[in-house]
Amino acid sequence: MPSIxxxxxxxxxxxKEQIVEEFTKSASRITGIPExxxxxxINEFPxxxxxxxGKLLSKK
Incomplete structure (x- = not known):
């Protein structure tokens, strides 16, 4: 189970749909592993x- x-x-x-599609296509093409x-x-961090x-991104 390859994972990204x-x-x-x-x-x-x-x-998110575009990320999943494009990352999967690229990784499959590069590795030869089926999509x-x-x-x-996808881990989202507000x-x-x-x-x-030393600063919160929300304060920048």
């Missing part, structure tokens, strides 16, 4: 839950 994990802020449903074998996990350089 993508961490990002919020995405729309349409953006049906791939799992794609800006208020992420800090960079």
């Amino acid at each position: 994990t993508f961490d990002i802020n919020k995405l729309s449903e349409d953006q 049906e074998s791939f799992y794609v996990f 800006a208020e839950n992420v800090g960079v350089g």
Whole structure:
């Protein structure tokens, strides 16, 4: 079970569909593994839950 994990802020449903489709196609083309074998996990982290350089992203 090959898997792809993508961490990002919020995405729309349409953006998620595009991410899953394009990442799967690319990974399959590069590895030769059938698209049906791939799992794609999208982890959404709101800006208020992420800090960079000692500051919350929601405060930047």
